[in-house]
Amino acid sequence: MGGKYTPVMRTTVAIIGAGPAGLLLARLLDAAGVDSVVLESRDRAYVERRQRAGILEQGTADALRAAGAGGRMDREGLPHAGIELRFARRRHRVDFPSLTGGRSVLVYAQTEVCKDLIALRLSGGGPLLFGAEALAVEDAETHRPRVRYRHEGREGVVECAYVAGCDGFWGVSRRAVPPALVQTYERTYPFAWLGVLADVPPSHDELVYARHDRGFALLSQRTPTVSRLYLQVPEGTDAADWSHGDIWDELERRTGTDDGWRLRRGPITAASVTPMRSYVHEPMRHGRLFLTGDAAHIVPPTGAKGLNLAVGDVVTLARALVAHHATGDPAGLDAYSATCLRRVWQAERFSYAMTAMLHRHPDATPFDDRLQLAQLDRIATTRSAEADLAEAYTGFPLD
Numbered sequence: 001m002g003g004k005y006t007p008v009m010r011t012t013v014a015i016i017g018a019g020p021a022g023l024l025l026a027r028l029l030d031a032a033g034v035d036s037v038v039l040e041s042r043d044r045a046y047v048e049r050r051q052r053a054g055i056l057e058q059g060t061a062d063a064l065r066a067a068g069a070g071g072r073m074d075r076e077g078l079p080h081a082g083i084e085l086r087f088a089r090r091r092h093r094v095d096f097p098s099l100t101g102g103r104s105v106l107v108y109a110q111t112e113v114c115k116d117l118i119a120l121r122l123s124g125g126g127p128l129l130f131g132a133e134a135l136a137v138e139d140a141e142t143h144r145p146r147v148r149y150r151h152e153g154r155e156g157v158v159e160c161a162y163v164a165g166c167d168g169f170w171g172v173s174r175r176a177v178p179p180a181l182v183q184t185y186e187r188t189y190p191f192a193w194l195g196v197l198a199d200v201p202p203s204h205d206e207l208v209y210a211r212h213d214r215g216f217a218l219l220s221q222r223t224p225t226v227s228r229l230y231l232q233v234p235e236g237t238d239a240a241d242w243s244h245g246d247i248w249d250e251l252e253r254r255t256g257t258d259d260g261w262r263l264r265r266g267p268i269t270a271a272s273v274t275p276m277r278s279y280v281h282e283p284m285r286h287g288r289l290f291l292t293g294d295a296a297h298i299v300p301p302t303g304a305k306g307l308n309l310a311v312g313d314v315v316t317l318a319r320a321l322v323a324h325h326a327t328g329d330p331a332g333l334d335a336y337s338a339t340c341l342r343r344v345w346q347a348e349r350f351s352y353a354m355t356a357m358l359h360r361h362p363d364a365t366p367f368d369d370r371l372q373l374a375q376l377d378r379i380a381t382t383r384s385a386e387a388d389l390a391e392a393y394t395g396f397p398l399d
């Protein structure tokens, strides 16, 4: 849009939120010739820098390619054919292709996915307004829902045929659903992740998920010269409580092995703490309002499912919206919530199981410790258990 706009905009789909869900939906609608308006409360620099996910399932990467957003991802993304589990100073590699019939994942940061989708939208797609905060979704039960928003100090309205609530866990979309029609399911965890970025090449060529009596640690990566690292810390921890030296010492303790492997240290350039939560809001549809991604469900990050679920929702929704808009066929929209929720609950199950297997609960007893080690040992020695992990990690089908 130019600098001026009227307080009332009319479009087919009002999209609230320019995270991966809203941006990909906008792109898929642009490609199908369905017009949309994207409202994003934050500015572009913030959206493009917010450090979050790093692992794309094969289905997610395929969806981005099909949307025309795979060029840089395929040049710069790092294909990974496995992960390493560490426990009791041992290491066990899980080989994805041999366990899943050829599937693997791609390391390509969410920041980069968002940059690519923003560039596509701004070079010829419909409007994408940064600094535009949705205030409320109204009349979602009717054929003409509305989104009230504030942009540059003025209030405006988007009148539309459908609303996509892609505004993450803290957004406003969910509030438009009457509480009597909603069932929510939630679990919080008494720990969090301290995540850091460091200017140092990864210490291992694949991701390392480590279970230790002092807590979980994850060695991930962003590029051949930038590492992304996580430590389990108590809920409520402030990132400033940890000196950089203490972070490296703790990562080394929790990921150490007896075979001479060394952790590479380097300058830490960013540190933040992420709380852990499991949450599902059912149903994911209310009238003409469709919730997607973190607006409808949250998984704890162990297992890397959040972004991938958001993409799954949006692929399902885009197909259904395009069909309904073109032919009036309601089947896809009617099936939207149930189709997504099956996939969501599989991801909830897996993310919970990975979290429980790898994190130290503050009330854990020696018995609990032994159960975790027995579970890891089973994965390391039993092909069916290992294949179960590999299949879930590399992804659930998008339909």
Ligand code: FAD
Pocket: 016, 017, 018, 019, 020, 021, 022, 039, 040, 041, 042, 047, 051, 052, 053, 054, 055, 056, 110, 132, 133, 134, 135, 166, 167, 168, 169, 170, 171, 172, 193, 195, 274, 292, 293, 294, 295, 301, 303, 304, 305, 306, 307, 308, 309, 310
């Ligand atoms: P969001 O990314 O939260 O986007 C929502 C957007 O809506 C935001 O831009 C927000 O500013 C905007 N918004 C909010 N309210 C309003 C409003 N009122 N009006 C307008 N705009 C609004 N997932 C993975 O798949 N793999 C991983 O490896 C992984 N690792 C993670 C690591 C960490 C540390 C964290 C925190 C998350 C991780 N995730 C991972 C989860 C993943 O980042 C999220 O699931 C993903 O961002 C969801 O995308 P979304 O578009 O649904 O929501």
Ligand code: DHB
Pocket: 052, 053, 054, 055, 207, 218, 220, 221, 228, 301, 302, 303, 304, 305
């Ligand atoms: C990353 C995040 C995760 O939650 C995960 O399981 C693997 C990798 C990451 O940010 O790189």
